[in-house]
Amino acid sequence: MTVTHRKIIHIDMDAFYASVEQLDFPELRNKPVAVGGSEERGVISAASYEARKFGVRSAMSGKLAIKKCPELIFVKPRFDRYKEISGQIRKIFLEYTDLVEPLSLDEAFLDVTHNKKNLKSATLIAEEIRQKIVEVTGLTASAGISINKFLAKIASDYNKPNGQKTINPDEIIPFLDSLEIKRFFGVGKKTCEKMYHLGIFTGADLRMKSVEFLEEHFGNSGLHFYQLARGISNSPVVSNRLPKSIGAERTFRKNFTSIIPLKEKLNDVCEEVSIRLQKRNLSGKTITLKMKYSDFSLQTKSLTLPYYISSYDLLLDTALELLQQTRLRTSVRLIGIQVSNLNINEKKAEYIQLRFRF
Structure with missing residues (x-):
């Protein structure tokens, strides 16, 4: 079966985190809401459509968001609740196909070429799924x-919110020809600027x-872009995508200019990373320390060990070693740890942890 025979759906929840908050707390409905961040510090995780009208976007600083929308209401994220609803949505997907590839809590690819209900129209399947999501969760989704996957991802953003778009095979080239290059999935800001040039x-x-x-x-990306312009993308929907890295980070209430308080913050970060690794039965060799400064510039420093680690003690030892080797540029607002080079393809017997923390 060739790629042209696939029927792929991309489901994307509409302003998911913010919509959940508006669903659970009626007093927030029809108001500009930002999940995460704050007026003083932090970064926006999600913004309601009422907030987006003012230019508030995810990944924007809370300070800038409040300038754009003085009436903005900040709420703390409740990830347990988001995961609960995401699980309900995933059950709906699995009624139609086992080929479900989650990208995050609020979006996923579905391959419905051969589906459990033997429905021939992927467009009708998407409509059914979106209706069931509304009935089960009270939330809307776009498709x-x-x-x-490339074309389905672009199409899902076309009629947001609470809409869908189908790009049929004979419509692919005219659709892509008219599309702004910045809307191509996978073309980031820097690549876009280079293409403009x-x-x-x-x-x-x-x-x-x-x-x-x-x-x-x-x-190496040249051939990839050449194919995208022609709607060619052979990436299959993978139901059990393995992670390339596991990490965690913390944004501080106030900036730090000394290594001493940063050492204390690393305790919590390394503990969280260790828990995430061990829940998935993973270990890694490459440990990366990430720091974001008050001017939002980033600094990273990595160390690749000759053995795999996942324990809190060894993660903390390595993280502290990296921190000691780092010269602070200015005050620090965020610190994070990422573990990569994972043991996904290694046998469990090959894990080695040679050091002990006294």
């Missing part, structure tokens, strides 16, 4: 339907470039 503003502009030209300017 994109096409022959691959090269005179690439739409999918049509990208399709006019030869693969040699794109490889010259974008290296």
